[in-house]
Amino acid sequence: MVGIKDVAKRAGVSIGTVSNVVNRPHVVAVATRNRVLSVIEELGYVRDESARQLRAGRSRIMGLLVLDLGNPFFVDVARGAEQAAHADGLNIITCNSGQRSDLEASYLAMFAEQRVRGVLLSPVATSGEALRAFRRSGTPYVFVDRKAPTSEASSVAVDDIAGGALAARHLLETGHRRIAFVNGPAILAQCRDREQGVRSALAGSAAELTILEAIGLDVSSGRDAGARLLGTSPRPTAVFCANDLLALGVLQAMVGAGVRIPEEMAIVGYDDIEFAGAAAVPLTSVRQPAQRLGRTAAELLLAETADTTVEHQAVVFTPELVVRESTRVRR
């Protein structure tokens, strides 16, 4: 592997000069600079980032750890974060915990060992051992899609309680009295909050609430939940799902069983991913500003790493209901 030394020797200058050519070209004479540049080209020299980083004491990388890259919502979050990071000349590396605490721990450890500039974190649980260990490493971090006390760290989230309530209220208003809520794993705060929103919106109403917990937050878990739903009696007339992937799975199970949507079963999803609008029956969904979430979180992190005196913030966005055919009352 060709290093700065080889370039220096070949160009007949000191390594300091080569370094200057690469990092502060203006301080070296034009003739020398060109000579060095052509040697760099000739030898195919690529500077070694680990040496650079060792010397500098910090890296030019930001970490992003999301719950599930299979969910387009998080892909959008990643896009937003990437945008903000690039604007600041940082590269971002995206990792996928898949909601597994062991993977989460291993990626957090990797981030700490890499001495990344900071981490955007969408954690499985805020109380885990992994997170505690990570905190000790002193790497700055910001929660994404998760509220957190500002005493600990900044966070950028969407009000999931309001979101859940939004969906439930919509179903009430469209006349439903037997409502199911297909939730994801209760370890996730997002799921607990959405459920709480649903409960509070339905409290005091005449509606009867059935809650199903799906194994995961993906389409196939949704299919399973849909099958279970088909077996319940009396069958609910509407179902709200903790995210769009679940809703798409439920939808598929319903359509497969010949249940008409929305006449026999209304469906509401959450996240408003692009596929929701392109579904069998376009899905009513609770929209979250995914890209903005990522961008804002990255900006907050950058601000905190640039100036450690800056105070933690808890940004909360408000979700928005997008009504489509899956709950539209047709006459």
Place this chain on the structure above:
Amino acid sequence: MVGIKDVAKRAGVSIGTVSNVVNRPHVVAVATRNRVLSVIEELGYVRDESARQLRAGRSRIMGLLVLDLGNPFFVDVARGAEQAAHADGLNIITCNSGQRSDLEASYLAMFAEQRVRGVLLSPVATSGEALRAFRRSGTPYVFVDRKAPTSEASSVAVDDIAGGALAARHLLETGHRRIAFVNGPAILAQCRDREQGVRSALAGSAAELTILEAIGLDVSSGRDAGARLLGTSPRPTAVFCANDLLALGVLQAMVGAGVRIPEEMAIVGYDDIEFAGAAAVPLTSVRQPAQRLGRTAAELLLAETADTTVEHQAVVFTPELVVRESTRVRR
């Protein structure tokens, strides 16, 4: 930031011993080991990967650069690659070029500077300046979802010509004589190959072929293409799309315009992403073994980095047609 020196001083041993505790615990006496471990715990010491890597001369990271993380196909590829990398104790960092050559170049440069163990690459074009520069860096790489001459590098791909032909033949066999092909950007070899497959399958048949080039390979480009398709006259009776995202977009445009699927318009997609089966009308699609693609590519790369004498391979998988309602002939 606490380093190995701090630990050594505090534990009353040399830094060499601390390093041994971390890397070869068996060579240090139990009493010493425990003392050092407790100091590590107490001080929250995390080893610095960049120093480690500088010394070792190589990193424990593998790079993966994909065309579009918004496409679930590539998410599956990433999953497969991650699996294989983890099995070998490597971490993988996934980057998204979004089909932009400038981003591709910047990520490739980053990979080279990071001295990653190797790169899995799904390039925008095999002939670009960025790729040429990257080759010079000497970082080993394997093409994913792209054939390449074995003289240059290994590759793992799916036979796109066969895939295109598979779809076209299916449409011929289900009686269609006016067929449209909605293709993505022609820079992508995948798109060119699929088109070639379509052409060769239809050559000599009585079918008339219309080709539309979409701007991108995403749902909204599909919607646009669908709208254009609606305006053509005589309107084709079937459309094959270069990937499922396009197909979902086309489907949405058709359904929105009241066109019945498959009676008035049959649709075939490509990739068989999970959303294809959960679509408005479940999509017939050409299935690619995405996870296997990623896994195989990572394994190949690992084999090559472990033993440089190993020969390049070009693995080609065969796609498979999955027939669903969007082309099913109903009576």
Place this chain on the structure above:
DNA sequence: ATCAGCGCCTGAAACGTTTCAGTTCATGAT
């Protein structure tokens, strides 16, 4: 003639590890 100032360049230290040749010390064999 001297010297300050400047532009350009050099040389060496420092970053935090890993590794390896050595040192020390106790043990058991001779």
Place this chain on the structure above:
DNA sequence: ATCATGAACTGAAACGTTTCAGGCGCTGAT
């Protein structure tokens, strides 16, 4: 008593950069 052995640990070199104090030679001012 001597010595070889081996276990446990030490000390220093090396990895490839960046940075910075300083050196050298030239120019223009005094």
